[in-house]
Amino acid sequence: MNPSARKTFNQNFTEEKYADFLVDLNTGLKKPIEFRIAETPVFLTDDFRDKLLQAGEEIIAAILKPDFKEISERAIPDKWRVANENDHAHFIALDFGVCKDDAGNPVPKLIEMQGFPSLYGFQAHLAENYRHAYNIPGNQTIFFNGLSKSGYLDLLRKTIIGPYQPDEVVLMDVDAPNQKTAVDFYITEGYIGTPVVSLADLIQEGDQLFYKTAVGEKKRIRRIYNRLIFDEIDNDPEIFNKVADIRKPLDVEWIAHPNWFYRISKFTMPFLQGDYIPKTQFLHEVKNIPEDLQNYVLKPLFSFAGQGVIIDIMDGDIEQIQDPENWILQEKVTYQPVLESPDGGVKIEIRLLYLWPDGDAGPTLAVNLARLSRGKMIGVRYNKDFDWVGGTVAFMHK
Structure with a gap:
């Protein structure tokens, strides 16, 4: 991690700045943030950034192999297999723990992966507020491949909306307004115009799906920006007797198709090799x-x-x-507390977020997400009662 940027940040940090940052971060949002936001961003060195890039490229190369769909077929549970699967995942997320090699240098180690969206909208909003609150220099960015915020949002729009109008593409989750990540849903709606709907809002007529707009108009759905994870409805075996059975062959496109959630997952890890891949x-x-x-x-x-x-x-x-x-x-994978807080080291996990719009030969590494932890694992329940933990983002040199 970047020691000079960390030293500067810590010297200038105050609890008052953090409190003001949280107020600004929540100002104007339709839904308040329901998960802990860390006091600090992460600052990457060029060397560590390059290791992340190398690790990501090696994993993406495995996903792009011609036989990937064949070897990942068993990953999809029969009861959650959805019709009309497309050729590729539109979103790929790779989670790396920050560890140390034998020489004591920070290195990334793959923890998990998913062919599913993450906080693509929220991360841009979060970084803007960190930058404003803490005067982060303009030569620092959260984006990859030379993207600016506007270029990033163009790529996000291209991936999710494609050739359609924003109101023909819905962001859908099982109970969207009450998800902990709903803040991301509504920020995404603000950025690219995709309305937010719940599973029960889908109206099926034949093989077509519709939803009701805010003014009560029935609108045809051409694409579903899918945020629903089937695990969340697994405890209700009668769910598809009450709502549209989205597993059936419907005349709608999926961004990303639910089957990719399983194909690119823990199931993929035994097929990977490399310096940054734990033996699996x-x-x-x-x-x-x-x-x-x-x-x-x-x-x-x-x-x-x-x-x-x-x-x-x-x-x-x-x-x-x-x-x-x-x-x-x-x-x-042994996380190392490489981020220096005012009262000790903090562990870091970094998620690389890729976008793969239709028509592109492969995915583009676009942005990142980071999480800080002092607990045994990264998750919220392992970090209760700690400070300098929670969701954040990594800045690096442009």
């Missing part, structure tokens, strides 16, 4: 259980937000798993 195997393919199990974690393939992960494997844990083909055994 499907549990049913592990021939010899490692003796140093304290250096591994067990992860279920079909869960999200860290649910079901066994961080500290105990005797008998592996033997008790009834479906080993649906689990991975992964080399443990």
Whole structure:
């Protein structure tokens, strides 16, 4: 991490500035932010940025292989398989923990990946407010590939809206206004004009979908910017008796198609290799259980937000798993507290966010998201009662 930028930031930081930053960040929003925002952004060195770029390129190359759809077919649960899958994921997110190599230098290590949208709208808003509150220099950016904010929003618009009008493309989640990430939904609506709807708002007529506009007009949906994760409705087996069954062959485009959520996921990791990839195997393919199990974690393939992960494997844990083909055994990634706060080190996770509009040969690395942690894991429930933790963004030299 960039020590000079960190020193300057910490010397000028005050709790009053942070409080004002949070007020400004929430001003004018349709929904307040419902997750903790960290006191500070991350400042990357050129060297670490370049390592992230290399890691991302190696992973994207694996996803672009001609047989990727074939090898990832088993990743999609039968009950959540959706018709009319397209050729590629429109969004790719790669999560890296910041670790250290044997020489003590910070290096990224892949934690997870997903073929699903993240906070593409919110991150641009967040960075603007960090920049204003803390006078972050103009030669620092959160964007990649030479993108400015306007260029980034053009790429986002191209990816999500494509050839349609903004009101023909809806951002859809199961209960959109009440999601913790609803702030991102409404910021995205402000940036590119896509209305926010819930699953129950979809009106089906034949194989077409409609929604009601704010003035009560029934409007045809040409594309769904999908933010729904099927895990969130898994506890309601009758859900599609009450709402449109979006798994059926409907005359609508998906951005991104739900099947890509599973194809690009923990399931992909055993097929990856490289300096920045922890050794990962499907549990049913592990021939010899490692003796140093304290250096591994067990992860279920079909869960999200860290649910079901066994961080500290105990005797008998592996033997008790009834479906080993649906689990991975992964080399443990040890986050290092490389970000200096006023009262100690903080661990960092950085998410690279790609956009892949129709017509492009491959995805474009566009922007990033970062999370700070002092807990055992990165998630919210592991960081209660801590400061200098939560959602943030990484700045780097243009």
